[in-house]
């Protein structure tokens with residue numbers, strides 16, 4: 001049984017302040033250790049419950065945060081950027097399931113710890129076929145393209161509620177209770193471990209019952225930008241349609257192509273203020 005794990009940082013236990021995720025700080029050096037430690041808790045549970053191969057994709061910012069020398073030696077690590085499939089680099093149809101760790105709520109979620117969608121400085125909202133999605137929902141579609149279900153996701157309590165709308169019934173692992181964007185009430189470390197242990201056991205007992213997010217037909221993605229100038233620059237992409245001053249629409253019958261267009265929109269949108 002082969003498991004794909006995508007690890008972001010904002011939803012990791014203990015990570016709450018912008019200093020924690022700023023890679024020029026000493027605090028960041030502490031937090032990447034916590035990120036690696038939480039990934040190890042999951043990797044260990046996954047192997048205990050029958051996984052035979054685990055591929056971990058570092059999915060935060062420059063995507064080189066996890067400390068390979070401290071990572072469970074049974075796991076493979078995809079590290080570095082930029083990766084064509086970004087937070088889903090490495091996924092293909094040989095996997096049996098996907099686990100998202102350290103994820104966060106989508107942009108605009110009141111009080112969600114570090115709420116944003118891919119690029120907080122560029123994107124204010126993403127909708128697929130009219131439904132609002134965050135990183136979990138967008139990435140689930142990449143997994144679904146390859147026929148792989150999302151099994152579980154961890155982060156704050158608001159993410160847990162939101163992801164049920166975006167993906168459906170997956171195991172949600174709440175590591176902290178959000179108070180506001182930069183404040184959270186973290187579980188005790190003992191409870192964190194216990195929660196992962198229980199939820200990952202559930203996952204493997206019900207492994208056939210998790211949702212595969214597979215889109216068919218024409219798929220429409222609307223991207224609302226934080227400024228008109230960003231929308232303007234994205235119009236350099238021939239496939240982009242201008243919906244209003246800050247909203248761009250891209251569409252495709254192929255989700256992977258749509259995801260690549262989305263990534264291109266981020267590059268173009270991020271290039272201007």
Ligand SMILES: [Zn+2]
Pocket residue numbers: 008009010059060061
């Ligand atoms: Zn991140």
